[in-house]
Amino acid sequence: MLAIDAHDVEKTFRSGWPRRRETAALRGVSLTVERGAIVGVLGPNGAGKTTLLSILATLLTPDRGRVSVLGHDVVRDATALRRRLNMVSGRPSFLWSLRVGEIVAFYGRLYGLHGQVLRRRVDMLIELCELVPYRRVPYSDLSTGLKQRVALAKALVNEPELLFLDEPTLGLDPDVAVRVREHVARLRREQGITIVLTTHYMREADELCDEIAFIKAGKILARGTSGELKRQIRLGEVIALKLDPPRVPWLAESPGVLRCVETDGWVECTVDEAEKRLPELLRALFTEGVVIRNVQVREPELEEVFVELAK
């Protein structure tokens, strides 16, 4: 069953006066997301990630295309849909002099919670997001990491079926980012929430997402699991070698080697097929009298896929 079913979505922003400037943010994006899945939307700055998420979350209306989220049309049934979804964005902002508990309670009331139910929900979320010591602290006095946790607590107040995370770990310390990722993974595991995530951190996407969609210049260029994407764009595999002498110029010219780079005393050769090329390379190196101190074979990182697609 689909949580998101978007077809040929287009969005152009117009600005400036008297000379109008037009910026096409989305050019015919189609995306489907199964219920209970975590899908990552990756892409360089200005690719259209936030625009896409904002349309799916009813914050923006599309110029063209058909968008159905949780069975609701995002334009016609927006109010009904808003009850069932929520969003966390990077660098969140709330009313500065409200306290943590008051912020969560305010949004809870907007979703129809009151009395004991509201109190229990606020208590539970404050505990879940490790905000108990900060419950009575004004929002403006919180650190970036704590503000992000408040945003997460607010986003869970209506027990959403669909959660949009727009760069949720942006600007966070690594340890806090790890905890946010753990929260996200737990939400899907324990509550079956469908999650759509945008991020700049490839490791985050690799770790959390069932599927990844690469978006660039308003178009989805590739989509699949992390492994599928790596195969899809034929980046090859990497054979990393620690050699003595460390530089062997002819390696890059060997059959099946796509490119070679030297990093931190390692020579990293990207090859078309590691299983076939590794014995050939080792034999050639041995014949030339090069000492092989270490060998590692690995798949390319998602980051390399990103760089390749973003070119």
Place this chain on the structure above:
Amino acid sequence: MSWRNELLAVWAVTLRNALMGARNVFFFFELLFWPIVGVLSIGLMSRFLGLTEAQASFVLVGTIALSVVNVCQLEVAYAVLLDVWSKSLKHQFLAPIGIRHLTLGSWIVGMVRSLCVFLLLAVLGWWAFGFRVLQPGWVALGAFLLGCFLTAWVVGVAVCALITLFGNRAEAFAWASVNMVLVLAGIYYPISVLPDPIAAIARAVPLTYFLDAYRAHYGFESEFRAPIATGLALSALYAALAHWAFLSAIQRARRTGLLLKMSE
């Protein structure tokens, strides 16, 4: 949406605005400083000019109306301004909230705050200048205050619409627009002294009628036949128009992306 959810959403906004108001030092100036300065300066000026008791009452009614409308209108505008300043507008409109919840919730806080201002100024006016707000009776006073609150609501919602339409650039409207309305409504003078084209515009302002009706009890002949009914009818019309404008502005902001630009 059930009635309970409707009331809860209104209550959420009421509570939020009340909490924000209680914690902002600038709100103290809005609530106390400027209204007191206004009544003292106008009252003293009327004494210096040797105005009769009725004439002094006429201008003091205007001064009090100015403060009441101003405080209440600003609070209604805070329905959007607070979120614009703190860049949290998108979170508000991501929730299932309607503009009626925003404008009603903030209007309730505005009425409470401006009622406090009114009581303070009424006591000050009586103590310093012998001005009696209850001279026209409870019903007339209630109608006058209702007129002030309704005018403030209409102007406040219109300001919300302008801010949502033009962004932060329209913030000046929040501070300036109400003064234009008050000048037109004949704050210190009957509108018959205005040039004809301006007087015609003044007759389209609801507060004109509420001021006229209240001042009639201080010995000034009413310029209109049924001022309260006319004022209420105009207020209802403008409230509907202002809400339509606000709703349209939000729909436009969702279309142009301004809603996102004003957030985070």
